[in-house]
Amino acid sequence: DQQVKQNSPSLSVQEGRISILNCDYTNSMFDYFLWYKKYPAEGPTFLISISSIKDKNEDGRFTVFLNKSAKHLSLHIVPSQPGDSAVYFCAASVEQGGSEKLVFGKGTKLTVNP
Amino acid sequence: DAGITQSPRHKVTETGTPVTLRCHQTENHRYMYWYRQDPGHGLRLIHYSYGVKDTDKGEVSDGYSVSRSKTEDFLLTLESATSSQTSVYFCAISNRRTNEKLFFGSGTQLSVL
Numbered sequence: 001d002q003q004v005k006q007n008s009p010s011l012s013v014q015e016g017r018i019s020i021l022n023c024d025y026t027n028s029m030f031d032y033f034l035w036y037k038k039y040p041a042e043g044p045t046f047l048i049s050i051s052s053i054k055d056k057n058e059d060g061r062f063t064v065f066l067n068k069s070a071k072h073l074s075l076h077i078v079p080s081q082p083g084d085s086a087v088y089f090c091a092a093s094v095e096q097g098g099s100e101k102l103v104f105g106k107g108t109k110l111t112v113n114p
Numbered sequence: 115d116a117g118i119t120q121s122p123r124h125k126v127t128e129t130g131t132p133v134t135l136r137c138h139q140t141e142n143h144r145y146m147y148w149y150r151q152d153p154g155h156g157l158r159l160i161h162y163s164y165g166v167k168d169t170d171k172g173e174v175s176d177g178y179s180v181s182r183s184k185t186e187d188f189l190l191t192l193e194s195a196t197s198s199q200t201s202v203y204f205c206a207i208s209n210r211r212t213n214e215k216l217f218f219g220s221g222t223q224l225s226v227l
Contacts, residue, residue: 004156006156034215036218041220041221042220042221043118043204043206043218043219043220043221044157044204044216044218045218046215046216046217049215089156089157091157101159101162101172102159102216104156104157104158105156106154106155106156107156
């Protein structure tokens with residue numbers, strides 16, 4: 001029962017173009033969404049987040065869009081750079097057992113080609 | 115890595131042996147978590163802690179136990195390691211009840227042969 005789905009295991013784009021990473025979720029109780037970035041042999045690092053009361057959040061080259069009716073969020077990276085090559089995890093926050101926990105997707109490996 | 119140290123970074127062990135992984139933080143954050151990362155599964159929560167001697171189970175807690183005797187240390191123990199526990203283990207910390215913006219350690223690569 002996968003509540004957060006990243007259906008594309010990998011994505012390859014050219015430097016300077018837009019990267020769009022997608023994430024779908026099934027639990028309508030999720031109230032906060034995050035993207036984490038992970039380089040090999042390192043721990044994930046927080047990238048950007050969005051509250052369920054918003055539909056867009058922007059931070060420099062990174063923008064996250066949330067479509068609640070479709071239970072879909074996406075991460076846009078413009079322009080893409082080779083240093084953006086990493087695995088990107090989508091995560092959603094849900095209250096469970098009196099506390100809020102993060103549910104992660106399986107990740108999408110982004111490769112940005114020079 | 116926001117003052118988080120995981121040890122060891124790599125470990126190879128045999129099936130049936132006990133294994134303890136350590137997470138040490140210097141941020142004085144109240145909340146600590148253990149995740150495992152496996153291909154095709156993403157990150158899955160094993161156990162977490164709200165504070166000293168206050169822990170609870172995550173979604174994949176079977177075969178694991180934890181202890182937190184000090185704010186800065188969170189130990190994950192595999193009582194009797196199995197090959198299915200071969201994974202990369204990440205510790206994470208947060209200073210809020212809601213665990214947005216977790217800060218992760220660099221991970222421990224565990225191989226159970």
